[in-house]
Amino acid sequence: MTLLEVDRVVVRFGGVTAVNEASFTADGGAITGLIGPNGAGKTTCFNVISGLQKPTKGKVHFQGRSITSSAVHRRARKGIGRTFQRLEAFGSLSVRDNVRVAFDIHRGFRGVLKPGAADVEALLERVGISDYAGERADAIPTGAARLLELARCLACDPHLLLLDEPSSGLDEAESEAFGALLRELAAEGRGILMVEHDMDLVMNVCDTIHVLDFGEVIASGSPAEIRADARVQQAYLGYSDEPVREPMEAQA
Numbered sequence: 001m002t003l004l005e006v007d008r009v010v011v012r013f014g015g016v017t018a019v020n021e022a023s024f025t026a027d028g029g030a031i032t033g034l035i036g037p038n039g040a041g042k043t044t045c046f047n048v049i050s051g052l053q054k055p056t057k058g059k060v061h062f063q064g065r066s067i068t069s070s071a072v073h074r075r076a077r078k079g080i081g082r083t084f085q086r087l088e089a090f091g092s093l094s095v096r097d098n099v100r101v102a103f104d105i106h107r108g109f110r111g112v113l114k115p116g117a118a119d120v121e122a123l124l125e126r127v128g129i130s131d132y133a134g135e136r137a138d139a140i141p142t143g144a145a146r147l148l149e150l151a152r153c154l155a156c157d158p159h160l161l162l163l164d165e166p167s168s169g170l171d172e173a174e175s176e177a178f179g180a181l182l183r184e185l186a187a188e189g190r191g192i193l194m195v196e197h198d199m200d201l202v203m204n205v206c207d208t209i210h211v212l213d214f215g216e217v218i219a220s221g222s223p224a225e226i227r228a229d230a231r232v233q234q235a236y237l238g239y240s241d242e243p244v245r246e247p248m249e250a251q252a
């Protein structure tokens, strides 16, 4: 089922066209990748979807309804959750308290008053950061902080997760566990739209990938289709006979 539809969105910043007639979708129960070179317009698209950036033109639909003019908090209440490239946790609070705050805010909206200590612990366990539960959020490794961002987002039980470079800072084993967690979340029916530069992760977990270049969607398809697309190879992936990882790391 189509959960999110971005329809011919244009974003201009003065003379810079950051997003140019971009159209793409993300389904519930699936992982969708949004990839492209630095400056291609990926974060600007996320800002348009979450409501932080008004599009110059175009529309955004969520669950079949236009949210183009909805405020950020209304989109969040409708079930759009987001993590940021820059980490946004409360640094002086513990990891546990960061997740607790997210739960409390979400429950406050819903009018649920039951204490949720067990839920907090279960969520910390689920994303794999229980060992850091008592530590200050600004004292944990970057990879764990990214997982904390995800936990805070999941505390709000989103239908659609927008994940902006969620795996940066994760080592190979953590990245693999993270991919498995994403698959689990999608299997629960959630939609995941992910901006990510780790091509191994993207190619392994995504059902569909959209490629942006200079603000335009230059290709959409399965990982195999994207790998084989000549325009994508030229704009982003490098040549097809080279391993995918090397050109990506060269760009980072």
Ligand SMILES: Nc1ncnc2c1ncn2[C@@H]1O[C@H](COP(=O)(O)OP(=O)(O)OP(=O)(O)O)[C@@H](O)[C@H]1O
Binding pocket: 013, 016, 017, 018, 036, 037, 038, 039, 040, 041, 042, 043, 044, 045
């Ligand atoms: N607030 C802004 N004002 C002016 N130009 C902006 C603004 N935000 C983004 N841009 C420009 O819009 C273009 C797209 O930027 P954006 O951050 O969306 O790209 P991106 O694909 O997310 O890049 P990266 O992979 O480096 O995060 C870039 O040329 C950027 O410099």
